Amino acid sequence: MKLIFLLPNKPLLPQGVMNYREMDTKDLISLNGNHWRKILTIIAKLTTFPSEDWRIVRDNKLWDRAKLVFNAQHLASELNESEAKIGAWVFIVGKTFNDDFPIPENAKVLGEAHVAKAEGNLIWSPYLDYRQFPNDLIDEIVQHLRVHTVLC
Numbered sequence: 403m404k405l406i407f408l409l410p411n412k413p414l415l416p417q418g419v420m421n422y423r424e425m426d427t428k429d430l431i432s433l434n435g436n437h438w439r440k441i442l443t444i445i446a447k448l449t450t451f452p453s454e455d456w457r458i459v460r461d462n463k464l465w466d467r468a469k470l471v472f473n474a475q476h477l478a479s480e481l482n483e484s485e486a487k488i489g490a491w492v493f494i495v496g497k498t499f500n501d502d503f504p505i506p507e508n509a510k511v512l513g514e515a516h517v518a519k520a521e522g523n524l525i526w527s528p529y530l531d532y533r534q535f536p537n538d539l540i541d542e543i544v545q546h547l548r549v550h551t552v553l554c
Contacts (some may be wrong), residue, residue: 449538
């Protein structure tokens with residue numbers, strides 16, 4: 403299962419590094435601080451299988467399971483043919499991209515106090531911060547992904 407996150411903000415990268423995937427997640431967190439630790443931790447929790455520790459996933463396997471995209475126009479290019487065949491899930495994070503990807507009225511509501519909405523392989527989620535995206539919402543989305551993904 404591959405998850406793609408359309409995020410409104412890019413992390414800082416060291417001079418000479420062109421892509422976040424060239425970096426170890428620990429180095430990315432060190433350079434960008436607690437804000438990006440929270441973002442990567444939530445992504446790790448969403449991509450962790452029941453028998454795994456999300457910390458190990460975040461620090462060692464995250465780029466194998468998740469892609470980050472920062473521009474609505476680049477999202478289509480990230481959805482390459484092989485990922486479409488295996489059913490990549492796309493997270494539209496925050497409200498920045500609501501005009502580009504409006505939420506369908508019939509989208510399934512996930513969560514209670516804090517909600518995400520799902521339709522097909524798209525999930526519109528709050529920004530990846532614990533105040534907006536607590537563990538109970540993570541758990542509900544993970545359950546939704548497991549139920550609706552053949553490969554899990």
